[in-house]
Amino acid sequence: MSLVLELLAWTLIVLGSLFCIVGGLGIVRFPDFYTRVHGAGVTDSLGATLVLSGCILEAGFGQITFKLLLVLFALLITSPTATHALVKAAYAGGLKLDIPRPETVRDPDDASAGPEVGVSLRPGLRFEDDHD
Amino acid sequence: MFVVAMVGIVITMLLALSRAVLGPSVFDRLVAVNMFGTKTVLLIVVSGFLVGRPEWIDLALLYTLVNFVGTIAVCRFVRFGNLALDTIRRGESAGGSEGGA
Amino acid sequence: MTTTDMERLEEILAAVPVELVLFVLLAATAVVIARLKDLFSAALLAGIYSLLSAGLFTLMDAVDVAFTEAAVGAGVTTVLFLGTLSVASRQENQQPWRLRPLLVVLLTGAALVYASFDLPRYGDPDAPIHHHIAPEYIEGVAKEIHIPNVVTGVLASYRGYDTLGETVVILAAAVGVLMLLGWPGARPASAWAESAEEGVHPDQIAGKEPQRMREKVILSSAGRLMIPFILLFALYVQFHGDFGPGGGFQAGVIFAAGLVLFGLLFGVDAADRVLPASVAECLIAVGVLLFGGVGVVNMLLGGSFLDYDTLSKDHGQHYGILLVEAGVGITVAATMTRLFYAFASLAGARGGATEH
């Protein structure tokens, strides 16, 4: 039984750290703010939850588990809220979605568009009503 | 296993920090700072287990809470340019959109 | 080599590279802060700097210090800087490259590195600092004060005079800030009323229905959930400080962080109704008085100043530390809250432009 728990804790913690790194890569590699938020979201919710769950399994039943659950609870409320507030602030602050440059991304299916036309994302994503 | 988690977390911190340094917009930095806070929480939890004194998870809890307060303050500042009023002054943009460095 | 030795070796091997990595991150952050022209971003990175150094404190076994740094660095300090930036310019001026400061810094650094060769090696158990009073304190806290947290014991009992002095310094700093920013001008409610008329909501410029901060559903619900949690946690830290990391200083800052969050989400005027600025001002002094009062009571009971053993035969130290920490907590919480009011209301008082 304890071996199973140990293995499970191992898996969760390693998986969690993996998700952290993946999200970290995301925040560095994604092209613009709104996509980077996605990477940050992965580490903040999935990565952190998995690592903390692994620690909970490792700690066994007791005060530490209770505190870890509190941390988990607080994290699960605060970090999505913070991300939400950030994106709202960025949207309201007039941060534009950075459309990929024509020379870097091309639509492979749309040959008729010619070499200079890039992929246009959904027009709804682009907003012009900022006050700047 | 906690060493593995530690390494993973530190690498993530490195990545988040590089985004906070690179920017380019204030919001990119903000997301990185927020993420950095969460990673610090994990680092403290894991290092508590690593040195065999997991009692100080209080510290991780504190981080979670204070990080939230800081992020809300910054979001409010970005939106309104101040901390007390729900208005910005006429002729100014609250603007967090200009980049740094 | 026994198993415990092996384990200990593993711990050290595991801990040292992390410290190095954190130091590299710290240095990178510091250099970037030095280079940034945008002060807002610099303040954000200063938050990261604080988080990193708190992580280092934890690795260096200074849990109580990390606790304080965490409570202070990411929350209150950021808020103070943001309050200042709401009136001062957010951009730093371009300035020419200067050689002299760099030379001064390099010379000082070289001198310090030279001096560092005389320091005991990092973690050396034979360093003189570990053999003078520290063992007596650790043993004494266990035998005379009977609480597990040595830091709290030393802070509140053995070095009680020192701590009283620090509390008075906080009081003095608070008085100084209030005198500089002006008592009536720094009142949140009046600032709100004055500038609400001349200001304009960002949504109105964009031609939308203005939405106030407190009307943002997700934020205010999360806030409603978290604020009681933060305040409760502050009380836990206050009263659990004898047994684990924590104490009056940390608890005070956390309590203030809860009120700051309330003020940020529901308006400083609302926070001012919860804890009026005038009450906070009184509480700053009340905390110091409580601390000093315990000392005076000790003297009246026939002991010397801050000699808690006079309070009760068996639990004197417990009662004394409890009261003294409560005093510290009250002063710190009230000071931080009042400072938040003063700095957050700066934007409202801005209408007055310059004084000259």
Added chain:
Amino acid sequence: MGTGWATEGLWIYWAIIALMMTGLYILIARDNLVKKIIGLNIFQSSAILLFVALGKVEGGTAPILIEGAPVEGPGVPLYSNPIPHVLMLTAIVVGVATTALALALVVRIHRAYGTAEEDEIVAAELLRVAEIERAGGGS
């Protein structure tokens, strides 16, 4: 030993000195007063780091007595030195209070001069003195 490299564990002080000097550089080289205060904060926290690093005992643990462990004689757990922790803990909170005081001064300076850049303040002050001298005619 883990700390055996880099001149037997002195690197940590050098790292702290590097941080300290970065803070000092910001403090003396930059004109903007808010930036100076940020530099001062960096300087302060590196000083705190130095103290805490001096208090660390290798293989020791945080100075919170472990339940059930003996407090004297053989078998006492090795604790890190609590004294630097006590001193630095209060220094941090006092540091915030003094940061607030410094920022309040910056706010007042900004109100008086309309700027928080040192060179501009000095220029404005020189101009003011010159005007007074011209108006007063040498009195």
